[in-house]
Amino acid sequence: MPHLLLITYYWPPCGGAGVQRWLKMVKYLVPLGWRVTVYTPSNPAFPDRDESLAESIPEGVELVKRPILEPLRLLEHLTSKRKPSMGVGLLNQTKGTRSLFSQLILWVRANCFIPDARFLWIRPSVRYLARWLKANPVDVLVTTGPPHSMHLIGRRLHRQINIPWLADFRDPWVNIDYAQHLPLTRWAHSRHRNLENAVLREATAVSTVSPGTFREFEDRVKESIYMIPNGYDSEDFQNPILYAQKKCVNIIHVGSLNADHNPVLLWHALSILAKERGLLPDSIKVEFVGSVDVKVRNSVVENGVESYVEFHSSILHSEVPARLATSSLLLLSINDAPRSKDILTGKLFEYLAARRPIVVLGPKDGDAARLVEDTRSGVVFGSGDAEKLADYLQLALDQEAHGGIPNTSGDISTYSREGLARRMDGVLRGMIAK
Numbered sequence: 144m145p146h147l148l149l150i151t152y153y154w155p156p157c158g159g160a161g162v163q164r165w166l167k168m169v170k171y172l173v174p175l176g177w178r179v180t181v182y183t184p185s186n187p188a189f190p191d192r193d194e195s196l197a198e199s200i201p202e203g204v205e206l207v208k209r210p211i212l213e214p215l216r217l218l219e220h221l222t223s224k225r226k227p228s229m230g231v232g233l234l235n236q237t238k239g240t241r242s243l244f245s246q247l248i249l250w251v252r253a254n255c256f257i258p259d260a261r262f263l264w265i266r267p268s269v270r271y272l273a274r275w276l277k278a279n280p281v282d283v284l285v286t287t288g289p290p291h292s293m294h295l296i297g298r299r300l301h302r303q304i305n306i307p308w309l310a311d312f313r314d315p316w317v318n319i320d321y322a323q324h325l326p327l328t329r330w331a332h333s334r335h336r337n338l339e340n341a342v343l344r345e346a347t348a349v350s351t352v353s354p355g356t357f358r359e360f361e362d363r364v365k366e367s368i369y370m371i372p373n374g375y376d377s378e379d380f381q382n383p384i385l386y387a388q389k390k391c392v393n394i395i396h397v398g399s400l401n402a403d404h405n406p407v408l409l410w411h412a413l414s415i416l417a418k419e420r421g422l423l424p425d426s427i428k429v430e431f432v433g434s435v436d437v438k439v440r441n442s443v444v445e446n447g448v449e450s451y452v453e454f455h456s457s458i459l460h461s462e463v464p465a466r467l468a469t470s471s472l473l474l475l476s477i478n479d480a481p482r483s484k485d486i487l488t489g490k491l492f493e494y495l496a497a498r499r500p501i502v503v504l505g506p507k508d509g510d511a512a513r514l515v516e517d518t519r520s521g522v523v524f525g526s527g528d529a530e531k532l533a534d535y536l537q538l539a540l541d542q543e544a545h546g547g548i549p550n551t552s553g554d555i556s557t558y559s560r561e562g563l564a565r566r567m568d569g570v571l572r573g574m575i576a577k
Contacts, residue, residue, distance in 0.1 A: 146178045146281040150293050154183040158193030160489050171564030173201040184211035195461040211264045253325040261292040269299045282575050287311040294342045307574040310346040315356050320480040353510050355485020373489040374558040375496035380464050388547035392539045393428045395470040402438040406476040408504050410446035411529035424450035433457045467497035477505025484509035492558050498550040519553035
């Protein structure tokens, strides 16, 4: 039985998107004959907890936990602010709205915490795991990032022990979507690039989740590179949840939404329907389930569409399938970022499994647009398509009034978690065979 050591920052009871890929991968690798040990922090500072995710961990998976020192916690204590202000929320503030102290924090984060705020876990983890591996040999090592500090742990272990190592990138490194907000010095940018290149060059194999990141890395990988996307777990959707005709069209977005994802195009389309076509507030309801940046909330008011929008707190992952499957339309808003064409968020695959039409706001020639069109799962609207989106919503209103909006029916089997785990199984066994 081959033995896999997974190094990950995110693991249940951590909630959110970062935990899903390898939680589900492990769930389906174990039945394929793998023994799995997971190395993860004992005291991580993740924003959401979801105890229900532990149900997806197969019996026999061993957890090895070690404490982590995170400098962001010290900054939170010094500023007496909530953690989100140290994270994406701080990044999304425009320079003019940040205090001098916030600007200083952001500069320190960008230029001193390299590759990220978990960098202090690298050295103690390498020391501990080097000893642990002597007593507990494994056949293959997997690191998943971000945070990309996990890859630097793997790199050092690979150098010391020469163990086959897969570096799995759930997001890019240097070109991650929020990089445009970081006040990086030339030295820091060069340092990030050099470390990224070192991981790509030295790993036995590299895996990415999107064609765009695959293309970005392909020429810099010395050994093998694979594109294994995220997916949906069919067991999460095995209980049939039937969509029923509604009195209004409800559009739902599940998950956190930062300022870069602000669906301004939707606000414009709703404004057109309200001002030019007499749309009533009870005809369309846009629901956001999860944390939403204050700039998005303010934008709703600024565009005069607050009567059409509702905000709800986060829900357990086990509750997500029912919320998706019983909604009229599913909203996916792609970042306004330089590499937005390459974004293929994990949320999209659960949208596919829900079989409700997906409304994508983003580049028409991007990876997400291509996937939605190939699976006939929705419609894509570019930045200048407010009128077209208004027309689409009008059509949805008409369909809802005459029998309901039909489900999608395209072939999505390529993206089942079980099938993707079989692909990963082949990659890992191939690495061992070499």
